[in-house]
Amino acid sequence: MEELDRREFARLEAQAKLDGAKTQRERNKLGQFATPAALASDVLRYANVLLPPDLKIRFLDPAFGTGSFYSALLRVFAKGRVAAAAGYEVDPLYCEEAIRIWDGTSLKLKVADFTRTMPPSTGVEKANLLICNPPYVRHHHLGRDAKVWLQQATERAVGVKPSGLAGLYCYFLLLSHAWMAKDALAGWLVPSEFMDVGYGKKVKDYLLGQVTLLRIHRFDPTKAQFADALVSSAMVWFKHASPPASHTVEFTFGGTLLRPEVSGVVPAETLRSAAKWTTFPNALLEAKKTVPTEARLSDLFDIKRGIATGANEFFVLTPEEVRSHRLPRRFLKPILPSPRYLPTDEVESDDRGEPLLDSKRFLLSCNLPEEVVRASYLDLWRYLQKGVENGISERYLSRHRHPWYSQEHRPPVPILCTYMNRRGVADGKLFRFVLNHSRATAPNVYLMLYPKPVLRRALDDRPELLREVWLALSGMAPETLLGEGRVYGGGLHKIEPKELGNVPADDVLTAVPQLSAELSHPAAPALFAADWGNLGEDAAWSHQQRGL
Numbered sequence: 156m157e158e159l160d161r162r163e164f165a166r167l168e169a170q171a172k173l174d175g176a177k178t179q180r181e182r183n184k185l186g187q188f189a190t191p192a193a194l195a196s197d198v199l200r201y202a203n204v205l206l207p208p209d210l211k212i213r214f215l216d217p218a219f220g221t222g223s224f225y226s227a228l229l230r231v232f233a234k235g236r237v238a239a240a241a242g243y244e245v246d247p248l249y250c251e252e253a254i255r256i257w258d259g260t261s262l263k264l265k266v267a268d269f270t271r272t273m274p275p276s277t278g279v280e281k282a283n284l285l286i287c288n289p290p291y292v293r294h295h296h297l298g299r300d301a302k303v304w305l306q307q308a309t310e311r312a313v314g315v316k317p318s319g320l321a322g323l324y325c326y327f328l329l330l331s332h333a334w335m336a337k338d339a340l341a342g343w344l345v346p347s348e349f350m351d352v353g354y355g356k357k358v359k360d361y362l363l364g365q366v367t368l369l370r371i372h373r374f375d376p377t378k379a380q381f382a383d384a385l386v387s388s389a390m391v392w393f394k395h396a397s398p399p400a401s402h403t404v405e406f407t408f409g410g411t412l413l414r415p416e417v418s419g420v421v422p423a424e425t426l427r428s429a430a431k432w433t434t435f436p437n438a439l440l441e442a443k444k445t446v447p448t449e450a451r452l453s454d455l456f457d458i459k460r461g462i463a464t465g466a467n468e469f470f471v472l473t474p475e476e477v478r479s480h481r482l483p484r485r486f487l488k489p490i491l492p493s494p495r496y497l498p499t500d501e502v503e504s505d506d507r508g509e510p511l512l513d514s515k516r517f518l519l520s521c522n523l524p525e526e527v528v529r530a531s532y533l534d535l536w537r538y539l540q541k542g543v544e545n546g547i548s549e550r551y552l553s554r555h556r557h558p559w560y561s562q563e564h565r566p567p568v569p570i571l572c573t574y575m576n577r578r579g580v581a582d583g584k585l586f587r588f589v590l591n592h593s594r595a596t597a598p599n600v601y602l603m604l605y606p607k608p609v610l611r612r613a614l615d616d617r618p619e620l621l622r623e624v625w626l627a628l629s630g631m632a633p634e635t636l637l638g639e640g641r642v643y644g645g646g647l648h649k650i651e652p653k654e655l656g657n658v659p660a661d662d663v664l665t666a667v668p669q670l671s672a673e674l675s676h677p678a679a680p681a682l683f684a685a686d687w688g689n690l691g692e693d694a695a696w697s698h699q700q701r702g703l
Contacts, residue, residue, distance in 0.1 A: 169252040170221045190223040190288045199227040201412040211238040215282035217269040219244040221253045224286045243269040274333035281336040288344040289327035318354035335395040347389035350432035366393040370405040406435040453656030456604040461597035465552030470519045481534040489595035490518040494573045501590045508594030520562035567594040568603040575649045585633040590625040627666035
């Protein structure tokens with residue numbers, strides 16, 4: 156063990172030196188986030204449990220780095236069991252260090268891009284144990300040509316063409332199919348987001364149709380596995396074999412692979428129809444407790460993200476900035492500040508509809524042509540010229556607006572929801588629901604809940620029910636929202652408009668019982684159509700003043 160200890164010490168030193176020589180941006184671009192030694196050991200110990208005790212290991216790591224998994228392999232498996240080991244590393248600096256560290260072992264390491272390397276042609280050359288922490292490179296770092304090439308290569312290899320939004324790790328996982336021997340075991344340390352997002356569907360189809368998915372372990376996102384990357388991680392285990400009939404998959408959460416905090420078994424057929432896999436295994440436990448109604452928040456609200464200006468520092472101004480630049484009031488709309496600057500969950504209003512807040516903000520939006528602005532509103536035109544000089548007019552969102560200084564149409568709304576939060580901060584709420592009595596619109600850090608006609612009629616009859624609806628939303632169990640949202644490393648939770656719309660509406664229906672009958676009425680679908688967003692600012696404000 157002394158030799159292995161010496162090599163591991165040298166590996167850790169080299170890893171720290173190499174990581175320190177690169178900026179965070181450079182590492183993000185290549186997805187270079189090394190697997191911690193303790194986690195690598197946990198992964199290989201679990202692999203040892205799954206593999207036959209007499210199997211001679213042919214090991215492959217397609218994203219080798221300095222060899223965290225290889226080091227754990229040599230420590231966990233008895234001497235003589237590792238018959239062959241291969242690795243690929245695209246970065247020559249990391250590869251050079253790894254070759255030096257592991258010189259004298261059976262490892263065959265190549266400086267190459269795994270995704271562009273030809274797989275072995277015979278079964279005896281293929282791996283029977285593949286363990287990998289693939290590069291976490293988001294799609295926008297891939298480039299159009301590389302993305303097209305990867306899609307075509309993956310389609311040729313396994314008949315799957317990933318979404319253009321897929322990260323590099325998805326291509327690694329799918330392209331590895333041709334590198335595995337029959338019945339080979341694969342363990343992939345990947346971001347858990349593939350289980351919930353649209354681009355992950357192709358990966359999930361592959362896992363359910365072309366291999367035997369054994370287990371998915373999701374690490375507790377509040378305990379990030381990587382100190383230098385905020386990503387919620389999962390370990391995906393599968394066997395290179397067609398899935399059997401009536402196949403079931405083990406889902407675990409928290410703790411370690413050998414000692415998870417929660418576990419459960421999910422039929423593959425259930426997974427085929429489940430939009431989100433991160434709800435398992437907790438969803439299994441909740442299903443035993445309650446039988447929710449079929450009504451969702453999307454039946455009651457039209458949910459939209461707030462306004463994305465593309466340059467809040469220019470378009471969202473304080474009262475002092477408005478006065479300094481002498482901007483005309485007709486082109487300014489009150490807008491709520493970021494949730495961190497919103498001290499209350501109930502926003503009161505003055506007689507002009509402006510929020511009664513210390514940190515007031517105003518949104519600049521004008522639809523007039525620039526020549527009209529210059530002729531009639533010289534101070535505004537001068538301010539807009541500052542935006543041109545500073546490149547605001549050429550930013551992505553500005554270039555796609557006409558004129559570039561106009562904004563999206565988002566009338567004031569009675570209820571909003573913050574779309575991201577870290578669990579355990581402030582009062583412990585996962586997401587905040589805000590009751591808005593003002594005519595302020597909201598930036599895109601909020602989701603805006605526009606009541607659909609079926610709910611609006613009930614509130615027209617009894618305006619006081621709005622508060623009951625807000626309290627019901629605010630009182631929802633965090634698990635209810637978490638089941639539809641997504642979570643990232645460090646415990647950062649997010650929920651998108653469609654995800655919030657898919658949250659069960661049981662709590663709201665309890666607060667407004669008459670809605671249950673209306674939702675089950677044959678004419679209900681016609682009542683779901685949303686028209687709040689088509690109201691003008693004054694009409695929307697008028698509705699809110701009457702209790703909406």
